[in-house]
Amino acid sequence: xxxxxxxxxxxxxxxxxxKGFLALLAQLTTVGRVNQDEFTGRWWELxxxxxxxxxxxxxxxKSQLLGTAALIIERxxxxxxxxxxxxxxxxxxxAARGHNLGHRLIDELVRVARQQGCYKVILDCAEHNIPFYExxxxxxxxxxxxxxxxx
Amino acid sequence: xxxxxxxxxxxxxxxxxxKGFLALLAQLTTVGRVNQDEFTGRWWELxxxxxxxxxxxxxxxKSQLLGTAALIIERxxxxxxxxxxxxxxxxxxxAARGHNLGHRLIDELVRVARQQGCYKVILDCAEHNIPFYExxxxxxxxxxxxxxxxx
Numbered sequence: 569x570x571x572x573x574x575x576x577x578x579x580x581x582x583x584x585x586x587k588g589f590l591a592l593l594a595q596l597t598t599v600g601r602v603n604q605d606e607f608t609g610r611w612w613e614l615x616x617x618x619x620x621x622x623x624x625x626x627x628x629x630k631s632q633l634l635g636t637a638a639l640i641i642e643r644x645x646x647x648x649x650x651x652x653x654x655x656x657x658x659x660x661x662x663a664a665r666g667h668n669l670g671h672r673l674i675d676e677l678v679r680v681a682r683q684q685g686c687y688k689v690i691l692d693c694a695e696h697n698i699p700f701y702e703x704x705x706x707x708x709x710x711x712x713x714x715x716x717x718x719x
Numbered sequence: 720x721x722x723x724x725x726x727x728x729x730x731x732x733x734x735x736x737x738k739g740f741l742a743l744l745a746q747l748t749t750v751g752r753v754n755q756d757e758f759t760g761r762w763w764e765l766x767x768x769x770x771x772x773x774x775x776x777x778x779x780x781k782s783q784l785l786g787t788a789a790l791i792i793e794r795x796x797x798x799x800x801x802x803x804x805x806x807x808x809x810x811x812x813x814a815a816r817g818h819n820l821g822h823r824l825i826d827e828l829v830r831v832a833r834q835q836g837c838y839k840v841i842l843d844c845a846e847h848n849i850p851f852y853e854x855x856x857x858x859x860x861x862x863x864x865x866x867x868x869x870x
Contacts, residue, residue: 593797600799610800620794642791643771646744646808648751649761654805657797682868689868692841692861706864710843713857717833717840 574629575669577676580622580636582611587626587633596659618684619643623676625660625669635660637673641684653681655691674704725780726820728827731773731787733762738777738784747810769835770794774827776811776820786811788824792835804832806842825855 580589585607593599602610614620619642625635637658641651655677660670681689692712693701702708731740736758744750753761765771770793776786788809792802806828811821832840843863844852853859 590796597797599797600801602796602800606800607796610794610796613794638795640791640793642805642807643761643764644789644808645741645753645758645761646748646750649753649757650751652807654793656793656803657795678866678868686868688865690843690863690865692843692863694861698862698864701864704866706866708862709865710845710863711849711859712841712843712861712863713849713852714839714841714860715829715855715857717829717837 574627575634575672576626576628577623577672578626580611580615580624582608582615584624584633585611587631589624589633589636592633592636592659592661593657595662596657621677621680623673623680625673627664633661634664635669635673637670637677639677639680639689641681641686647687651684651686653677653684653686653689655689658691670700671704674701678705725778726785726823727777727779728774728823729777731762731766731775733759733766735775735784736762738782740775740784740787743784743787743810743812744808746813747808772828772831774824774831776824778815784812785815786820786824788821788828790828790831790840792832792837798838802835802837804828804835804837804840806840809842821851822855825852829856 585604590599590602619640621639623637624633627634638656640654642654644650678689698708736755741750741753770791772790774788775784778785789807791805793805795801829840849859
């Protein structure tokens with residue numbers, strides 16, 4: 569990766585389909601078949617929803633995305649009808665790791681969560697990613713449980 | 720608790736403010752000051768949003784809520800623009816525990832999540848609640864991290 573001077577952290581835009589957004593997510597997990605229309609449809613749903621913010625990091629010299637992380641804000645009754653930010657789907661391009669990009673993406677989501685009045689942000693991660701999130705200011709709390717559903 | 724014949728598991732309604740909804744949540748965590756107008760405002764926000772479903776268990780003979788659990792559905796790009804159900808704020812009245820109510824609430828949320836096309840449901844819990852969620856068909860997966868925000 570070149571120096572960070574060409575790096576822009578911003579909200580996901582609809583033309584990021586052409587800047588490698590799905591290829592980036594494929595480094596994290598199964599993306600499946602998502603064509604441009606499906607991407608665009610989901611993008612509009614999330615862009616119109618004030619409770620979603622998807623951050624990306626772009627190398628503007630190459631119009632190429634190098635990282636992404638998603639924030640979904642949950643509205644609760646507890647904590648005086650408070651809000652909680654859930655951080656999801658954090659990934660940095662393999663070739664761009666070690667340059668603090670992940671940290672910048674998390675900082676961006678924490679900034680948005682705070683601005684939206686969240687009293688906390690939470691995320692689930694693998695054991696080996698705990699040190700990274702600790703550097704981002706998070707602490708280990710509970711245990712994530714999962715149930716996969718047959719559709 | 721009386722026999723389960725008077726028990727109804729259903730979606731949260733706006734008049735549940737008067738059936739002990741907030742007192743129930745106060746057995747889980749800090750509720751803070753939430754008056755009837757604030758409850759009603761948040762209720763309308765969530766009731767109009769297809770991505771929220773808050774289940775309650777009511778003892779209909781007493782018009783009293785005995786348990787609640789919330790589902791928030793997250794829309795993703797991964798897994799073919801898939802959806803994930805987040806289960807939050809699960810609590811059963813102290814006097815009504817040991818009667819399978821929590822299990823019925825979780826089953827209800829899993830049913831809704833499946834109906835809405837979620838490919839999985841996830842939740843975070845304390846170590847000592849793992850056996851309960853395992854009985855509900857969930858398995859231990861990752862580690863929850865948290866950051867509390869100054870507002």
